[in-house]
Amino acid sequence: xxxxxxxxxxxxxxxxxxxxxxxxxxxxxxxxxxxxxxxxxxxxxxxxxxxxxxxxxxxxxxxxxxxxxxxxxxxxxxxxxxxxxxxxxxxxxxxxxxxxxxxxxxxxxxxxxxxxxxxxxxxxxxxxxxxxxxxxxxxxxxxxxxxxxxxxxxxxxxxxxxxxxxxxxxxxxxxxxxxxxxxxxxxxxxxxxxxxxxxxxxxxxxxxxxxxxxxxxxxxxxxxxxxxxxxxxxxxxxxxxxxxxxxxxxxxxxxxxxxxxxxxxxxxxxxxxxxxxxxxxxxxxxxxxxxxxxxxxxxxxxxxxxxxxxxxxxxxxxxxxxxxxxxxxxxxxxxxxxxxxxxxxxxxxxxxxxxxxxxxxxxxxxxxxxxxxxxxxxxxxxxxxxxxxxxxxxxxxxxxxxxxxxxxxxxxxxxxxxxxxxxxxxxxxxxxxxxxxxxxxxxxxxxxxxxxxxxxxxxxxxxxxxxxxxxxxxxxxxxxxxxxxxxxxxxxxxxxxxxxxxxxxxxxxxxxxxxxxxxxxxxxxxxxxxxxxxxxxxxxxxxxxxxxxxxxxxxxxxxxxxxxxxxxxxxxxxxxxxxxxxxxxxxxxxxxxxxxxxxxxxxxxxxxxxxxxxxxxxxxxxxxxxxxxxxxxxxxxxxxxxxxxxxxxxxxxxxxxxxxxxxxxxxxxxxxxxxxxxxxxxxxxxxxxxxxxxxxxxxxxxxxxxxxxxxxxxxxxxxxxxxxxxxxxxxxxxxxxxxxxxxxxxxxxxxxxxxxxxxxxxxxxxxxxxxxxxxxxxxxxxxxxxxxxxxxxxxxxxxxxxxxxxxxxxxxxxxxxxxxxxxxxxxxxxxxxxxxxxxxxxxxxxxxxxxxxxxxxxxxxxxxxxxxxxxxxxxxx
Numbered sequence: 001x002x003x004x005x006x007x008x009x010x011x012x013x014x015x016x017x018x019x020x021x022x023x024x025x026x027x028x029x030x031x032x033x034x035x036x037x038x039x040x041x042x043x044x045x046x047x048x049x050x051x052x053x054x055x056x057x058x059x060x061x062x063x064x065x066x067x068x069x070x071x072x073x074x075x076x077x078x079x080x081x082x083x084x085x086x087x088x089x090x091x092x093x094x095x096x097x098x099x100x101x102x103x104x105x106x107x108x109x110x111x112x113x114x115x116x117x118x119x120x121x122x123x124x125x126x127x128x129x130x131x132x133x134x135x136x137x138x139x140x141x142x143x144x145x146x147x148x149x150x151x152x153x154x155x156x157x158x159x160x161x162x163x164x165x166x167x168x169x170x171x172x173x174x175x176x177x178x179x180x181x182x183x184x185x186x187x188x189x190x191x192x193x194x195x196x197x198x199x200x201x202x203x204x205x206x207x208x209x210x211x212x213x214x215x216x217x218x219x220x221x222x223x224x225x226x227x228x229x230x231x232x233x234x235x236x237x238x239x240x241x242x243x244x245x246x247x248x249x250x251x252x253x254x255x256x257x258x259x260x261x262x263x264x265x266x267x268x269x270x271x272x273x274x275x276x277x278x279x280x281x282x283x284x285x286x287x288x289x290x291x292x293x294x295x296x297x298x299x300x301x302x303x304x305x306x307x308x309x310x311x312x313x314x315x316x317x318x319x320x321x322x323x324x325x326x327x328x329x330x331x332x333x334x335x336x337x338x339x340x341x342x343x344x345x346x347x348x349x350x351x352x353x354x355x356x357x358x359x360x361x362x363x364x365x366x367x368x369x370x371x372x373x374x375x376x377x378x379x380x381x382x383x384x385x386x387x388x389x390x391x392x393x394x395x396x397x398x399x400x401x402x403x404x405x406x407x408x409x410x411x412x413x414x415x416x417x418x419x420x421x422x423x424x425x426x427x428x429x430x431x432x433x434x435x436x437x438x439x440x441x442x443x444x445x446x447x448x449x450x451x452x453x454x455x456x457x458x459x460x461x462x463x464x465x466x467x468x469x470x471x472x473x474x475x476x477x478x479x480x481x482x483x484x485x486x487x488x489x490x491x492x493x494x495x496x497x498x499x500x501x502x503x504x505x506x507x508x509x510x511x512x513x514x515x516x517x518x519x520x521x522x523x524x525x526x527x528x529x530x531x532x533x534x535x536x537x538x539x540x541x542x543x544x545x546x547x548x549x550x551x552x553x554x555x556x557x558x559x560x561x562x563x564x565x566x567x568x569x570x571x572x573x574x575x576x577x578x579x580x581x582x583x584x585x586x587x588x589x590x591x592x593x594x595x596x597x598x599x600x601x602x603x604x605x606x607x608x609x610x611x612x613x614x615x616x617x618x619x620x621x622x623x624x625x626x627x628x629x630x631x632x633x634x635x636x637x638x639x640x641x642x643x644x645x646x647x648x649x650x651x652x653x654x655x656x657x658x659x660x661x662x663x664x665x666x667x668x669x670x671x672x673x674x675x676x677x678x679x680x681x682x683x684x685x686x687x688x689x690x691x692x693x694x695x696x697x698x699x700x701x702x703x704x705x706x707x708x709x710x711x712x713x714x715x716x717x718x719x720x721x722x723x724x725x726x727x728x729x730x731x732x733x734x735x736x737x738x739x740x741x742x743x744x745x746x747x748x749x750x751x752x753x754x755x756x757x758x759x760x761x762x763x764x765x766x767x768x769x770x771x772x773x774x775x776x777x778x779x780x781x782x783x784x785x786x787x788x789x790x791x792x793x794x795x796x797x798x799x800x801x802x803x804x805x806x807x808x809x810x811x812x813x814x815x816x817x818x819x820x821x822x823x824x825x826x827x828x829x830x831x832x833x834x835x836x837x838x839x840x841x842x843x844x845x846x847x848x849x850x851x852x853x854x855x856x857x858x859x860x861x862x863x864x865x866x867x868x869x870x871x872x873x874x875x876x877x
Contacts, residue, residue: 168210
């Protein structure tokens with residue numbers, strides 16, 4: 001339900017506390033007292049079935065007995081009473097409720113799920129159960145179990161754990177950090193992390209979001225909300241239980257490498273979130289974000305009163321991958337006082353050698369911390385007033401007085417140089433994440449057109465036979481369908497057939513690799529099922545017998561169906577890599593890349609990415625591994641064709657999108673050199689997957705909706721229409737460069753002269769779970785196609801309505817293109833369950849208004865601007 005009725009939850013006009021009675025130590029009474037003590041402006045009603053009063057305020061027995069309906073109900077009652085209380089609240093019109101009660105169960109007949117179903121029927125939003133409540137300092141609302149009421153500020157804190165939320169609020173009180181809201185979600189039967197991200201992304205009182213969670217229940221909703229939020233403001237995420245055992249028993253190398261903690265990290269990275277590992281790092285991020293906005297650049301200049309402490313700061317910066325400013329750290333000496341710091345800091349703020357400054361002061365007998373802090377604060381304030389430049393300053397200081405002075409000047413302050421470096425890097429990484437989110441990927445090669453029909457046939461045939469694993473010949477066929485080169489393979493059912501197949505290779509001067517084929521043996525080397533460099537038929541026969549003997553001894557239950565015979569491939573200057581697909585229980589398919597070989601799990605050099613991938617994301621995946629350094633040229637070894645590796649990863653991601661029944665795919669080793677890549681060995685695990693609309697049923701990020709591609713004939717003119725792709729940015733750039741400025745004005749309501757990368761990226765890089773854009777192209781060769789126009793629709797976070805926009809070339813008017821694009825957009829909206837499509841049209845744009853009338857849109861003048869017409873269409877069916 002997303003942000004529906006969030007205003008009643010966070011800014012209620014009145015509150016009822018169910019369970020607030022005469023007993024001062026009760027849970028309900030504690031929250032009732034906190035709400036009143038916090039100065040909440042509206043009425044606060046105690047509700048208790050037995051008690052007559054709560055701290056002198058008369059109680060009513062039921063919510064229905066109140067003279068007026070409260071916006072928010074806070075419920076602290078026994079578990080068995082919760083469904084009835086929720087039902088009553090819903091009937092009388094309460095809009096939101098906080099369930100503090102724990103132990104409501106998870107079974108369909110337990111109180112928690114029953115209450116959730118009842119609330120949903122009434123449109124009643126629930127926070128909890130087992131919630132520690134919420135606090136909105138700006139609204140003077142503290143309906144929480146937190147020991148301390150949080151101060152007002154612009155950080156939104158969303159935590160599944162109440163104790164973690166309490167720890168961060170306590171830290172905020174000591175460091176002068178304030179909050180726009182604090183929400184403890186508890187078991188989250190209704191209001192969840194995605195809902196909160198959607199709300200605070202658009203909250204004008206929130207500058208950054210702190211997110212503490214231990215798990216995600218709906219990966220697609222979470223990723224969609226997280227990506228949208230991260231595009232608007234910093235989101236810092238801390239996940240508890242990263243190393244908890246998940247009970248998995250992976251059967252492939254890629255499955256073993258795709259541990260849940262690594263998958264969550266990949267998801268956070270893909271969404272543009274700043275992931276931290278512990279509360280110390282969260283506090284560092286909160287300190288930075290509460291006083292400093294993100295900035296461009298990543299070079300840090302260091303100012304200290306001691307060479308040793310300056311070297312420690314520089315070492316920490318280097319260890320964490322930071323970039324020092326041009327020139328060494330400035331050491332003022334152990335006796336440096338306030339004026340010395342001011343004199344040194346002023347030119348550092350003015351020059352362009354660094355993008356930010358770290359000022360470290362260690363108190364001495366000759367140097368007072370408060371005086372130095374005041375000098376720093378004054379210098380920063382004066383510089384910003386005089387020059388208008390707001391170069392970030394991070395300070396290391398000691399003492400409450402110094403901390404208060406720095407906080408008052410809006411300067412992030414820390415106790416150690418290590419914490420300060422982390423704070424600086426949080427903002428650097430946020431900016432880098434924003435750049436990654438807005439990066440335009442390169443176009444895929446035009447000859448990459450997988451044979452999906454052949455691949456689907458291979459998988460379907462195996463599933464009909466009840467196979468859980470593809471045999472080696474089927475694996476080779478599957479990879480060939482996606483243009484992934486493999487080593488030729490012959491499947492031999494017995495020893496004689498293996499020797500005969502090997503003779504052809506041996507007679508040509510080659511040697512042979514012999515491998516066991518068994519649907520029950522995933523890792524062949526575990527039972528000696530691989531023999532290499534066989535140079536005669538007798539060698540092949542001897543090796544085959546050894547394989548059978550050992551297989552019967554170590555895996556008597558395993559079915560051996562034959563042998564795979566391949567020509568030997570010499571490693572030479574090739575690098576051994578691993579690439580494949582794994583399946584996570586939360587985020588679904590995951591692309592895995594890293595260093596290959598039999599010891600991949602011990603080496604554990606891997607990076608993970610959520611599909612779909614483009615070439616830029618794939619290259620980033622490669623760059624996050626240690627083996628990436630070995631892909632470059634060294635000594636007499638030429639560099640690997642890194643582009644070929646990236647393309648292979650993109651192909652695997654596409655395979656995952658096309659074939660939901662492929663659950664794991666393991667290419668190990670994938671040999672790479674200057675000439676490309678070849679899959680030396682591979683295995684594929686299958687399990688039937690139910691089909692559903694909206695792409696792969698398990699993708700956390702909705703893949704490209706290729707099913708919406710169309711070819712239209714409009715008044716004798718053939719037009720190709722397809723959903724926009726991220727790599728379409730040059731297409732849009734050329735479109736805007738040649739389109740009539742008057743058409744642009746009618747679309748954007750004003751002349752637009754600067755179509756920047758950021759502007760175009762927002763038009764072409766879509767979250768297909770929330771938005772669609774169709775681009776119309778002249779039919780013809782892809783490289784020569786010209787853009788004729790585009791229509792887009794962006795749904796609100798609730799998915800109940802969407803706003804459209806359209807722009808076509810003047811020359812395409814009268815062809816029916818605008819009408820066709822609008823109809824296609826409306827078809828997509830209806831398929832997504834969007835109830836209403838709205839738009840804003842200039843009153844002078846008669847052509848667009850005519851199209852809207854033809855499609856049945858209602859039209860009304862905007863009372864705030866009579867030159868604008870609001871159009872609206874309620875979709876049926």
